[in-house]
Amino acid sequence: MQSRRACYNVPFKIAPFNTTFVLNISPQTSPGGEGIAFIIALDPTLPKNSSGQWLGIVNASTNGTSEAAIVAVEFDTRQSSTEDGPDNHVGININSISSLVQSSLSNTKDSMETLLVSPPLNLSSYFKQEVYVGFSGSTSNYTELNCVRAWEFNGVDIVIEEDAYGGIEDQIQHSSMAPKKYQLTELMKATGGFSNQNKLGEGGFGPVYKGILGNNKEIAVKRVSKNSRQGKQEFMAEVTTIGSLHHKNLVKLVGWCYESKELLLIYEFMPKGSLDKYLFNQSSELELQYSKVLDWKTRNSVIRDVAQALDYLHNGCERRRVQFKREMKLITR
Template sequence: MQFSSLQTFVFLLLALFCGALTQTSCLNFNYPTFEDKVDDEDFIISKNSSIASGAIQVTHDFSWSSISNESGRFSYKQRFKLWGDGRRKKASFNSTFVINISNKTNPGAEGLAFILAANSTLPENSNGQWLGIVNANSNGSDRAKVVAVEFDTSKSYEQDLDDNHVGVDVNSIYSRSQESLTRYGIKLSNGTSYAVTVQYDSQNLTIFVSHTNENGEQMKDQVLSLAINLSEYLPDKVYVGFSASTGNNTQLNCIKSWSFTSSHIDENPNLLWVWIVIPAAVVMVVLAVVASCIYWRRRGQKELLEDAYPRIEDEIQRTVLAPKKFELKVLQRATGSFNPKNKLGKGGFGTVYKGLLGNKEIAVKRVSKDSRQGKQEFIAEVTTIGSLRHKNLVKLIGWCYESHELLIVYELMPNGSLDRFLFGDDKLGKEMEVPPLSWERRHGIISGVAQELDYLHNGCEKRVLHRDIKASNIMLDSDFTARLGDFGLARTLQQSEITHHSTKEIAGTLGYMAPETFLTARATVETDVYAFGVLVLEVVCGRRPAGNQLEQSNYNNSIVYWLWDLYSQGRVLDAVDSRLDGDIDEDDILSVLTLGLACCHPNPHQRPSMRTVLKVLTREADPPLLPTERPAFVWPSMPPSFKEDTECDVAGGQLTPFTVLGGR
């Protein structure tokens, strides 16, 4: 799109006006969630902190590293104007956030704090009892310049009331005022999410905590209020954020949402003209820009329809078995204009609707316009499935790209997805009554997925890495035959001898991702095998990969860790789904569970290939031998001196820096 010199001038003028306006404005922001669209550049993030699993991880936890004796600090990048005009004018603020503290050891760690600080830098040696607020050198010193509202989960000092209290700290870890939360029925470290509001009216700092009482009623209690003049301890501009720490005992310290609003300080009455003239000027400029944008948008949409559509069609038509292209009106008619009553499920890629095409039932995936890489995933799925043929693959019927709608048409699977039968809920999150799967059907489903993966890894002209094997992507036809679907993250390797696909962004679903994925940012046949192993374990056990999404990023809390512990104790059969009747072959189940654990071996070199997996499932071979104790994850992993399935080894190479999680 070309811009005239007049338009360029208009945009520069608007930027200057907005800059002047921003300099006199207060600080306001709102993050209802910390999902994919949150920009890391809005924050100053110390080591040991991150945004992951839909939350601020003030002290994050990953399976390959210990989180003991660590501290972290997470601050908003723009500073807050706290006072002005020689401390005579003070701002007020209101900050609401949802905290979730979950013990990793018993007892847990120290807790976390909401902070206002002159410096965003994390103090050195501020782990343990220092909560990331101060250290031994700055504790009690005016140079610390920090005020904190602590949510303490450890009685670290004699002055602490208990291991479950709120306190206000000024340049020190010792609280000016504190209040136990036990009498309110609140336990900070039990993994429950609590909404906290911190208010300052330029005279008093007040803390509220929202929770559910024993009668199931929602309560918002004022738990502490302290008269304090923040301008005596803090500079005129401060950073707002959070800090936390662990000692020998550990816990997860998470912030799941965060909003902040503040009042404006008018330091100079002579700047009143700014608030009168600039808004009027901005309105005039915006009107001019809007008129210009409407023109260019209409022209751009026309160019997009004329330009982008053929390119997508060209990429799809290059596949050997190019699927049928449908008109949008045909699929709208088939689904009742995407009637919500026809919705079958919803995922990170899009929403699936039931439809009727002639006398044939179909499933239509409507790619979400909010999907970060919708077009790329659409092309990947259509071109990948469109070029493959296998009995354990969801059958692709066709596609449509029209009026910015990206649609994929599949044969309808009458029994829906596998997770519906394992966990009793559909893809819309509704609980459902479904009959339990027999062991014979479970074994058949596992074998079917294994056959499809062996085909993708070894039976195609070009090796395919699925990258998102999970129960919700396994569809069941009328005979309960497993059909692997959702190839939006799949990648085709141009040469069959290549073993990996490197990415800028880690992709997959937490709980199914091999530990090395977070370090290498590589998809390999071995990472597919790991996800298959997790699937095997959940099919046999009827248990999700982890209890909740925050836990799924932690290898230690996963179904894999649980099964390894039982295996070490010789009690692995205790994990079998209780819904299976007594008429089962324990030797057969033991073999499959052992196979699943072998696929989830922390060392990718020790995982079997899918060809070996099939031999075990068909009883042509014994399951791989496993060590008695759960092996530790070590990287770089050491290859064995000899391995039979050499065609599936991971290629070596330097580590790729850790990037954003791409969970789905």
């Protein structure tokens, strides 16, 4: 069992490029194995223990993690696991041996020009500096000869566009009042990839999704829209200021995330939703639970709770000099 990488020895900065290559794959056993891949990688070094099903792309410890730092177009010649695609398929992989999209190469008689179309990929979201391009491949108990007969690569050596939110992580982590930092992969898994089924609503800064963490804790994740009026300073202010507030009538900010140009705020989840639905009976589900809108005694109690929270924000919290100018949304626990 072996694996190898062959990369161009000069790195290039992420920029538009096009590449064309001709491969010759000759099985030495029946079936052949395991495959070859065109790779774009932060590190040209071959990962340890990356033979067999790993195709020299990743190994068991880096598979599915940002540590892998690799994008690959794989030509996989043998199905080596139940998660793997069929024998003889081409796929697009990001930091993983599992393909985002794939298509079978078996029994292909027509032109392969449009056999596989990748989803839009912004490589600068995965690589923040220079990268290497080349090929990787592997064998197992099944073997084949992988030959790159020809390869042409044309790219423009330009500097990656400066991140509009550059330095945000360092500034937040230097604050003693900042809550926990979450990983994007963790939040993607918790929200089902920001699935519409988990969407709770949308505010002035972007949509909010329900999520369930690995410890079964329910959260609400606010995903700041690219077109939002909330910028770098507002985001940092919310993390470092709102994150330090503690009051029974305020929703607690439990974490934040900035990764791949995604700004995310994580709040505790309020299972009963927005108060306006109770006040105005706008939800059919609530109509089954309540025969009428909230009575005035309950409304007075709600008003008192809101007033207590506002008084805390203006007079009671430790950072009294902070002026709060935020949209106020009433929710129920």
